Amino acid sequence: MGGDSLRHGRKRTARLSACLVVLALALAGCASIPDSGDVEPVKVSPQDESQVRVYAVPPPQNATSADIVDGFLEAMTSDDPDFAMARKYLAKDEANAWQPQKGTTVLSEAPDLEGPEKPHSADQPGLTYQMNGQEIATVDADHVYQPLKPGRYQEQLHLIQEKIGGRKEWRIDALPQGLVLGQSDFQRNYRPVDTYFYAKGDNWLVADPVFIRQRIDPLTRMDPITQAVNALLAGPTEWLKPSVTSAFPTGTQLQKGTRTLQFDDNNALTVPLNAAARTVTPLLCKKMAAQLFFTLRDLTSTRVGQIALRSGRTSLCSVTGDEAQAYEPGNAASQPDDAFYVDADGRLARLAPDDKKGGDDGNLVPGPFGHGAVKLDSVAVARDEKRAAGVAQDGKSLYVASITHDAEAGSPLVTSDGAKASDRLSAPSWDSRGDVWVADRDPGHARLLRFSGGASSAEEATVEGLDGRRIEAVRVSSDGVRVALLLTKGSRTSLEIGRVQQSGYGDHKKLAVLDLKSVTPQMETVTSVSWAGPSRLVIVGKQAGGVQQIRFIQADGSTSDASVLPGLNQVTGIAAGDKDSKPLVADSGDAGIVELPSGGNWQAIVEHGSSPVYPG
Template sequence: MRTARRRAARVGPLVAALALLTGCVQMPIEGPVVEPPVSATADDVPGISFDPRPPQAGDSAADIVAGFLEAMKATPVSPTVARQFLSEEAADSWVPEQQIITYAELGTAVGETTVRIPLSEVNRYDARGAWQRTEAEGVLGLGLALEDGEWRIEELPNALVVPESWFDDAYQRVSLYFFDPTAQVLVPEPVFVPSGDQFASSLVRGLAVQPDDTSPDVVQTYFPSGSAEGLAVPISSAGIATVALSGDPDAVDEETAQRMLAQLVWTLRQEPRIRAVELTIGGRALGGPGGSTQVNLDVGSAYDPNGARPSAELFALDRGLLVSGTIGAFEPTAGPLGTADLGVRSIGVDLTGTRVAGVTDDGADLLVAPVQAAAEEATRPVVGAVDLAAPSWDHRDRIWLLDRGAGRARVIVVVDGSAEEKDVPGITGRPARSLLVSRDGSRLVAVVRGPRADRVVSTRVRQDAAGTVLGTTPVHTLPRPTESSPRIRDVGWRSPTAVSVLSDITEDLSEVRTISVDGAPGEVASGGTTRLRGPTRQLVSSPVDGSEAFALAGRAVTSLTRLERPVPDLARGLTSLTYVG
């Protein structure tokens, strides 16, 4: 038996269970020191194509370890050569698609048949490419044995383990689109997938996996589980992407088919070569509106997370009265807040731009009124609060409020005119300063003040199929650069999955840094990092692609989207500048 021969050939004990270990790790004191000749510097990035060398006859244990680590950097991404460094049994059972582990640097490996390699700045990603967590240190354990006279790796984690520099070059930050529990809106989930010819296939395979860090009361997929395993998505010269899923076609009704198409179109339109899609399951074509099997990229617009008819207008208070328009060209509104000074200090406007919520000057009450209809009176769904921050709206016309409460915050949701307090662990009872809700209603972002530094925290909103808020997931803190001021001035949406954070660097220098709302490391293309001269105090931004973002320093306005564009100062008396949402 081959297995018995492999076991008899071992020359040392193997690790019982190999994994990436975190925190302080006690290193073994037995065995020689092995230094694999593997470079993991910032310059060690792959080119357009990298075909690694397979194992050679007579390779030492160190050669096999080094060759295996090098082979996992194959470009396009492929485990084929890396698998050749494994024993037959390990090659059959290794599933690198289960997770991705990246590292900044390799330490000195210790051991011969049981090899432990220290890693620094470790990031974990799940099977879809969604970031899970960052660890300052870790250890990669590999168990080796002689097989037919050659060293091979017999025990290893089910993961692709690669340098961070290689990962940044080979993978692209995108979103997979799932549905919220009400099936009324698409919710983007940020992930990293391989660039190039594997891009479209990786996107579709991710749709067939329920996100493992969220439950169906946060997001759900209508793709049958396992229907995209091993899927390849060819794209024709005309830009037609063909997606052939496996599974029982009779298990997919028309409503499910249309939601699958919406998920597919919104996800695949991130591939610029694609102009239309064709979707089949078990050989059955799933047609779009009108029965056409070629589905254009405008399908699913009714599920737009920015709202079916989002307003692009800016709104503000002009000496206490509501106005709308553009910077330098605001016009009065005809509703109750536009025709009488009701003592409002901050506002939030619904996604269609038709209703406004205003916090009174003392921070105690919330007024809600139409923007333009003069006949309707303002209502007060919240009274007697302590210190309300500016309100936010989601696509279900829910108004989200933070009552800062002298350092013990409360989260309040107004639905159909009725207010209800929601317990949000990590925000409720803390010294929170501001609260944002994503337009799809699935995410909350807050700024929480600490004794030495402020934090930006994020959580997911749990709701049932009727849209009733059930609670939230545990909050996590979003990473911020250490060189920034510990105090945060403002925070605002820059895309459905990214927020910009305004903080001071010096008394006369501010920084606006855009970060992913899931906490994943790296630059976010939708905003990047901008440094500004002057006492910048406020952000005005929107998650809608192509919308202009601004930074305010008193009346002075700077465009964060087009830094070279001159922007007129705000008129005197103009305050609470905001987009809808």
């Protein structure tokens, strides 16, 4: 049965009236196997289909009040068109007024029920049931996921007896708007998708995550591909909107009535748009198609071959995968993306596949960081792998130097006045524009700094919402639009993501990190973080009372049990490449540097080394 949907505590039992029919389908849409007739080719949409389909059933005659409550909560977990079966459990007026599209409340498990509570007087008819649970997230009407620190959820369902077919039947006449789902039901019904928009002033794409239905949307009747296109055309989320733009003209929508979009046999998709897109230039049209290409590429089980756009009967343009790469998210196209580390002597080395325990001096990079003119504590490698930014072993000074040829270290870009190493400079981070970011943790002069081009004078970024917390670490996303910050207050270090925003010109130029949002409210502490692609991070941390975990999370804070990685002890640093093909690398205390190849187990590769990093 649908995940948590039969585990609702007292008064929740599997009654026939509340039962959901669950069909496991080997192929979506197969009803029977014919034993006669001609063999005909069948077109199959390349998107993945869940093997589990859930259908609600209407309330039976003479159902008890508990049956009605159970049945309604079960029906909310189905894919029923417009939640028609769920509405049958509601009183007539409420059936018309209920708005499931208002948003979704996600509980750790489906709600427990208390009741019924009878009215205190005869002039207050009906019964009241109370839904209880632990609220862990919400999804708003714009499909944006927001994780929450687990908190108590309490809402009421009120029932009355309404005359139906000549009989008095229990129906719900007061309830919260939106859906209420346990976490497993939510994960069965919804899936994340990254929509893509252009970084302002740049020609590369930025991922903007939202949630869509796994199968047909009960409200719009759109399939997942069409839902994703529709979400893209609706524009960026409110949080990201100030820092990105869309190539689609204002008012661009799908052609009226479009509910299904299918790839053809060549994995090409034609997207029909309304008249607002008809007059776009060829270049702008290509950029529009590239946004669609990257939005849809993770929704299909096969490689997207081509995206074509049309408006009415007019073909506008098309892009292939190779053409779309010009707008690769985060400017990550054709980058080597090798891993690096600091060896036992404070020198920067490239992490080669054939590294032996103890490392190899032949892998040291050219320049002052490789030959030891500056002994390194932490390092960041530019995304073009031509320069690196390094913090010296005492944590006081930040240097930028070539790693492709011998050169002098030069003067430090900044020096911290912190009294001890932990109060000085954090590890640096590069963005896609070639700028270096670093946090000065000096309690008397804490600040977040950016060095344009890795060479000029520092720009101090205003960080709103710190509330007395200190920036412990900074990691800029590959697109340069978002920055992940580890923030410490007392014994707790939390992970929050802020939006990079720049305004003004010349002497009035202002740099800010705005709208911090917590993406790990359920973690007691986070000790290390790395971006792992356009919209994913890998973190090291632990939940209250738990042990250290390494896990992937999405940039909106959503996660799943499958995201927890194999155990590893005493991890002090973690790094991931922009591409999934690159193994994770970690600093694991006495074990030195280890890596986790795809589908494998952790392997020790450098016995005496630290601070493993990928470019960025």
